[in-house]
Amino acid sequence: MSVKIGNIDLGAFPLLLAPMEDVSDPPFRYVCKQGGADLMYTEFISSEGLIRDAAKSRKKLDIFEYERPIGIQIFGSDIESMREATEIATLAGPDLMDINYGCPVKNVACRGAGASLLQDIDKMVKMTEAVVKATHLPVTVKTRLGWDDNTKNVEEVAERLQDIGIQALTIHGRTRAQLYKGEADWTLIREIKRNPRVKIPIFGNGDVDSPQKAAAWRMEYEVDGIMIGRAAIGYPWIFREVKHFFETGELMAGPTLEERIIACRTHLDKSIEWKGPKVGVFEMRRHYANYFKGLPDFKPYRMMLVKEENIATIHELLDEVAVKYEHVLPFSEMA
Numbered sequence: 640m641s642v643k644i645g646n647i648d649l650g651a652f653p654l655l656l657a658p659m660e661d662v663s664d665p666p667f668r669y670v671c672k673q674g675g676a677d678l679m680y681t682e683f684i685s686s687e688g689l690i691r692d693a694a695k696s697r698k699k700l701d702i703f704e705y706e707r708p709i710g711i712q713i714f715g716s717d718i719e720s721m722r723e724a725t726e727i728a729t730l731a732g733p734d735l736m737d738i739n740y741g742c743p744v745k746n747v748a749c750r751g752a753g754a755s756l757l758q759d760i761d762k763m764v765k766m767t768e769a770v771v772k773a774t775h776l777p778v779t780v781k782t783r784l785g786w787d788d789n790t791k792n793v794e795e796v797a798e799r800l801q802d803i804g805i806q807a808l809t810i811h812g813r814t815r816a817q818l819y820k821g822e823a824d825w826t827l828i829r830e831i832k833r834n835p836r837v838k839i840p841i842f843g844n845g846d847v848d849s850p851q852k853a854a855a856w857r858m859e860y861e862v863d864g865i866m867i868g869r870a871a872i873g874y875p876w877i878f879r880e881v882k883h884f885f886e887t888g889e890l891m892a893g894p895t896l897e898e899r900i901i902a903c904r905t906h907l908d909k910s911i912e913w914k915g916p917k918v919g920v921f922e923m924r925r926h927y928a929n930y931f932k933g934l935p936d937f938k939p940y941r942m943m944l945v946k947e948e949n950i951a952t953i954h955e956l957l958d959e960v961a962v963k964y965e966h967v968l969p970f971s972e973m974a
């Protein structure tokens with residue numbers, strides 16, 4: 640049976656790319672789509688920014704046909720602003736809208752947005768209802784287990800938000816107080832899955848970084864799909880590797896050096912296409928080390944790559960990497 644969000648058919652067990660600020664932009668999403676992500680999201684976009692017509696926020700609405708299905712994620716503390724931002728984002732033509740009730744960072748959560756709504760479920764319900772009413776698109780929500788250990792109220796969140804019309808819920812198995820520390824705990828996510836009142840798809844998120852873990856947690860926690868964030872950074876192959884393991888029970892060989900270099904070049908090209916040569920080259924800098932993680936003595940190349948401004952020279956450096964590491968074992972066999 641397929642997992643469905645509105646009319647969007649996501650297949651039997653979808654793998655979602657997590658929204659990640661300053662990471663999940665169109666160039667990164669391009670390589671993740673090639674890697675096999677079934678549903679992707681933009682990074683979170685400030686509702687206030689969209690309403691003010693802030694160029695930075697508007698730019699984040701850019702979506703491309705090859706990305707579908709794609710959701711735009713918004714956040715905010717004011718219900719009216721969220722309603723208005725939903726109307727604006729809907730015009731950008733995504734397949735669905737997503738609300739962030741999970742962001743723990745101070746300047747979001749302490750300004751009444753993101754995870755802070757976990758402290759005021761009544762307001763969260765009203766805000767969600769306003770968003771659902773403001774768009775013809777399906778609305779999904781991403782949140783955490785609760786604010787802290789004493790208020791793990793995500794089950795109430797699941798029931799009440801389902802009642803007012805959200806069509807899927809992704810739960811990161813940590814509380815706000817945990818930030819990104821400790822291990823994610825999906826036990827409560829399974830309880831929600833077992834709650835007969837809850838009918839919408841429930842996606843598990845947090846710490847999935849290998850095909851074996853994805854398969855084990857799928858079985859153990861009974862989720863409808865898995866969202867992957869950090870493990871996809873510099874490693875968009877995670878999606879196809881997880882799928883291969885699900886299908887065959889065997890580990891797929893990791894990407895070759897050549898595949899890594901091709902993905903890195905593609906990411907760079909897309910970044911330049913989308914942001915222009917200057918900003919595109921600059922924003923790519925944070926990704927090089929991730930694509931070549933595990934290569935011995937890579938640091939001098941990384942240093943050169945992150946300083947270089949000339950696009951042709953960057954490609955030449957990547958050519959050199961290809962030659963220098965030609966005889967290094969495939970990454971999967973190096974560990």
Ligand SMILES: Cc1cc2nc3c(=O)[nH]c(=O)nc-3n(C[C@H](O)[C@H](O)[C@H](O)COP(=O)(O)O)c2cc1C
Binds near residue numbers: 739742868869870
């Ligand atoms: C750099 C970074 C940026 C993030 N930005 C967002 C965001 O914009 N919206 C959101 O809902 N979650 C955001 N998150 C949280 C992730 O979506 C995800 O819930 C979290 O990383 C746990 O999943 P993972 O262990 O697979 O990475 C961010 C996480 C990271 C590491």
